[in-house]
Amino acid sequence: MLETIQNLALGFSVALSPAVLMYAFIGCVVGTLVGVLPGVGPLAGISLLLPATFGLNATNAIVMLAGIYYGAMYGGSTTAILMRIPGEAASVMSCIDGYAMARKGRAGPALAIAAVGSYIAGTISVVALMFLAPPLAEFALRFGPPEYFALLLLGLLVLAYMSGGSMVKALAMAAFGLTLGMVGIDQMTGYFRFAYGVVELGDGIGVVPVAVGLFGVAEILATAGQATPPSIMKPKLRELLPSRAEWRDSAAPIGRGTVLGFLIGIVPGSAHIISSFVSYAVERRMSKKPQEFGKGAVAGLAGPESANNAATSGAFVPMLALGVPSGPIPAVMLAAMMVHGVAPGPMLIKQQPELFWGFIASMYVGNVVLLILNLPLVGLFVNVLRVPYPLLYPAILAFSVLGVYAVNGSVVDVWIMLVMGALGYLLRKLDFETAPVVLGVVLAPMIEMALRQSLAMSDGQYAIFITRPISATLLCVGAVLVLLALRPLVTKTLDWRARLALAEKGEN
Amino acid sequence: MTIDRVGGGALVLFAVYTLWEARKLPMGNVQNPGPAYAPTLLALLLLVFAVVIVALGAGSSRIATVGWSEWRHAVAIIAVCIFMALSLERLGYRITVVVALMLLIGLLERRSIVTTALFSVGFSAATFYLFATVLRVPLPRGPWGF
Amino acid sequence: MVRRLLSVVAMALVVVIVAHGAVPAAADDYPSRPVTIIAPFPPGGVADLTARPVAAALEKIMKTPVGVVNKTGAAGAVGMQSVAVSKPDGYTLLLALSSISIIPEADKLFGRPPAFTVDQFAPIALISADPTILVVRTESPWKTAKEFIDDAKKRPGQISYSSSGIYGTLHMAMELLSHAAGIKMRHIPTAGAGPAMNAILGGHVDALASGPSVVIPQIKAGKLRALAGWGTQRVAALPDVPAFKELGYPDAEFYIWAGLFAPKGTPEPVLAKLRTSMREVVNDPGFKSAMEKLETPIAFKQGDEFQKFFDADAKRLAEGVKRVGKVEEKK
The missing domain is CATH 1.10.287 (Helix Hairpins)
Known part of the structure; x- marks a missing residue:
């Protein structure tokens, strides 16, 4: 404990030196800029800007990349709230209630809550990272394919709590998304599935074009041609800050989102994406007013925003403690370290303590810089809503094309975005929810791979899922969730959905 | 139905x-x-x-x-998007965006010629400068290096 | 409406004509405009990390901007295909890894039209070639490669290993060993070299073959033990680890290599210019130190020497892919 604090003091002496501070600041600014691009989330942001850091020394480079990462993370939710364009898969849930808040004239508070939630989640998870990294990393490694499968299955089950309208329609949309996720090279056998000769589909349908299409483009298609265009909003200064009630409503979701996100984040693989979906479902389940979700519920924004920030910090646990990448973002950070001659691995903390602790400290500093940077920016960003829609939406479209293209340099992704935009437009008209499609596209390849890897490990024995303690526990939790969801059928009490439907019927 | x-x-x-x-x-x-x-x-x-x-x-x-009042608009926007996807790697980012924005703002939204020209050229140049030149994001150039 | 349409079209035309001002340059004064190196894998991967210092050094030597573009997808096939069909003028180059020889073979195996074939490329230079290293966890019972192979013979299909994906480089290395030693192991493909490392560290598989720069940190930290390498010689950083060749398995030879290619049909003077420039690149101090940091020794080969290496490697891998066959058919 004492040692950690001493080390942290060393870290802060590194992180607060003027040069390092400046690079942290540049990183945050650049990250925010890139993150505002639709589709270009933290991963694409760091990847695209990695080469720009090659000229710097190791500490500066890593600190700057961490800044880009935090900045992009935050920038992603800005577009989600203001324009309903998810900066990345994890901001999909912010598109729902964040955008609904913005349309109610609460864009400023929504941005502020997202910023503060991200700040709190980021800071708390760095503390957790610092004290718990080594034991947690060992635990995280025990997540093999069977455990991963159980976790993802659990992620899928939360759908039952996520949907606002008809549950069977939400489930159908999830199944549709899962089916779409089957496109691409089957990693277990090498078969090319449903590709029709398009090599670019080899890695499957990317979640970024799907999310930007289903949310952003579909929104434009549905809104641009309305006889009365969306009104221009002129937010007043005092409306920029959340009201006391909004703060109260967001406090608990931020706390829960942080814990949930961090725990999901340390699991190797891309599980962190589901953290925001799970958080949204949890908040809706815990809420006293679940019918407000989807119509601008503060908790539906605060929870997922905190969760996705905490999750991506959690992902650094295995990287720093063991030198193994636990997901795409840590993988790029590891590469950055190697380029600068820092050998990533379990020895890093002993061999280069200034760098290690400087990195940790810079994560604190980066979070503070972003908060200072972003709260005033809230006032600036909401001005986007003052631009008349006929000028705003062409710009958003161009941004979407730019962002989706830049991630992989692939026009095929632009086509996917387009098709998904048209599809999202039709689904809206037919009153289907689109968030489950995104969840399905994300989960399908991972869950299938985990299942088949597990069976390869056990030579076809399904017992592997219940003989391993972690996966057995997760599956039990899943079974309880299913039973809870079925309870209303047995006890014949109406849940809020049924009550809402009844109330609506009464009105008509 | x-x-x-x-x-x-x-x-x-x-x-x-x-x-x-x-x-x-x-x-x-x-x-x-x-x-x-x-x-x-x-x-x-x-x-x-x-x-x-x-x-x-x-x-x-x-x-x-179900109201479909905006379907013409939606189809027109999709058409412009198809143009963008087709020409992005053929004409390069800047020309594609200028033309697409001109079509959307000038033709579809009926803004004045000056607004259209200023906005589309300005947007295209500014975003290209920011992302391709400053941040070194590789964006496609047309056959004329533009 | 019509007048409006006309004026918009006219404006668009003006833009296009103004843009036309810059005329493409002639080919004999190569290089006269920026050169692009395509890295078919995402930033941070081996291809990307090798391409960046190459680009930086080439830029200095050829006195023209050299940029790296990551064109990813389908295990590298997307980027490789895009170079195969690009204009053979020396302005689009490819930094490929061993998988360039595997992808067309896998396509052939499944009877689909190949995304590209190896003879669509003109080799310029081999930059690095690292043998894979066989590692097991420190607490595992096998102390030497012989013990490992003997045990695998006793328990066919029981010892498991992770790989970067089916027909991936790490899979092929193990496949060549299995064939050379006459053993059968259980293959657990993962989504890449990182997840494959996670799988062995977490105890979900027993063995792994991966590049030295990936395994050495874990060996130093006492988590993994190296049993043998796939090279003709021992790896400099691991002098105590024998090569399979020394142990009597000469067919177990495999390298994760990185090389620079141009599309076939690139004019000979351009190729010659690129080859001499690459010779200077590998002697460039900046390039050398960059590769040292990646713990990747430079293994420079060009011309016939590279072609011979490339052909032999492609032949080995083609046989390997055929032996693996379609997974479904074997059960």
Whole structure:
């Protein structure tokens, strides 16, 4: 404990030196800029800007990349709230209630809550990272394919709590998304599935074009041609800050989102994406007013925003403690370290303590810089809503094309975005929810791979899922969730959905 | 016809098509699922849900009540997007965006020529400068290096 | 409406004509405009990390901007295909890894039209070639490669290993060993070299073959033990680890290599210019230190020497892919 604090003091002496501070600041600014691009989330942001850091020394480079990462993370939710364009898969849930808040004239508070939630989640998870990294990393490694499968299955089950309208329609949309996720090279056998000769589909349908299409483009298609265009909003200064009630409503979701996100984040693989979906479902389940979700519920924004920030910090646990990448973002950070001659691995903390602790400290500093940077920016960003829609939406479209293209340099992704935009437009008209499609596209390849890897490990024995303690526990939790969801059928009490439907019927 | 019947019906067709296409791939078995196993399973799941939606769909709102007033606008926007996708790597980012914005703002939204020209050229140049020049994001250039 | 349409079209035309001002340059004064190196894998991967210092050094030597573009997808096939069909003028180059020889073979195996074939490329230079290293966890019972192979013979299909994906480089290395030693192991493909490392560290598989720069940190930290390498010689950083060749398995030879290619049909003077420039690149101090940091020794070969290496490697891998066959058919 004492040692950690001493080390942290060393870290802060590194992180607060003027040069390092400046690079942290540049990183945050650049990250925010890139993150505002639709589709270009933290991963694409760091990847695209990695080469720009090659000229710097190791500490500066890593600190700057961490800044880009935090900045992009935050920038992603800005577009989600203001324009309903998810900066990345994890901001999909912010598109729902964040955008609904913005349309109610609460864009400023929504941005502020997202910023503060991200700040709190980021800071708390760095503390957790610092004290718990080594034991947690060992635990995280025990997540093999069977455990991963159980976790993802659990992620899928939360759908039952996520949907606002008809549950069977939400489930159908999830199944549709899962089916779409089957496109691409089957990693277990090498078969090319449903590709029709398009090599670019080899890695499957990317979640970024799907999310930007289903949310952003579909929104434009549905809104641009309305006889009365969306009104221009002129937010007043005092409306920029959340009201006391909004703060109260967001406090608990931020706390829960942080814990949930961090725990999901340390699991190797891309599980962190589901953290925001799970958080949204949890908040809706815990809420006293679940019918407000989807119509601008503060908790539906605060929870997922905190969760996705905490999750991506959690992902650094295995990287720093063991030198193994636990997901795409840590993988790029590891590469950055190697380029600068820092050998990533379990020895890093002993061999280069200034760098290690400087990195940790810079994560604190980066979070503070972003908060200072972003709260005033809230006032600036909401001005986007003052631009008349006929000028705003062409710009958003161009941004979407730019962002989706830049991630992989692939026009095929632009086509996917387009098709998904048209599809999202039709689904809206037919009153289907689109968030489950995104969840399905994300989960399908991972869950299938985990299942088949597990069976390869056990030579076809399904017992592997219940003989391993972690996966057995997760599956039990899943079974309880299913039973809870079925309870209303047995006890014949109406849940809020049924009550809402009844109330609506009464009105008509 | 109600919206649920139409939507559910479309999903039924999609599921059946997926099942049909998956037959080309080896199925494997429960112990050792092949490449067609998961797609078939998921398409069956989708089929079940879609059939339920169709079956219960009688009470949902009627398809005729859905407002389609903006469909011309939507089709025009999609057309411009198709143009962008086609020309992005052929004409380069800057020309594509200038032309697309001109079409959208000048033609579709009927803004004045000056606004259109200023906005599209300014937007294209500014975003290219910021992302391609300053941040070194590789954006496509046309055959004239532009 | 019509007048409006006309004026918009006219404006668009003006833009296009103004843009036309810059005329493409002639080919004999190569290089006269920026050169692009395509890295078919995402930033941070081996291809990307090798391409960046190459680009930086080439830029200095050829006195023209050299940029790296990551064109990813389908295990590298997307980027490789895009170079195969690009204009053979020396302005689009490819930094490929061993998988360039595997992808067309896998396509052939499944009877689909190949995304590209190896003879669509003109080799310029081999930059690095690292043998894979066989590692097991420190607490595992095998102390030497012989013990490992003997045990695998006793329990066919029981010892498991992770790989970067089916027909991936790490899979092929193990496949060549299995064939050379006459053993059978259980293959658990993962989504890449990182997840494959996670799988062995977490105890979900027993063995792994991966590049030295990946395994050495874990060996130093006492988590993994190296049993043998796939090279003709021992790896400099691991002098105590024998090569399979020494142990009597000469067919177990495999390298994760990185090389620079141009599309076939690139004019000979341009190729010659690129080859001499690459010779200077590998002697460039900046390039050398960059590769040292990646713990990747430079293994420079060009011309016939590279072609011979490339052909032999492609032949080995083609046989390997054929032996693996389609996974479904074997059960």
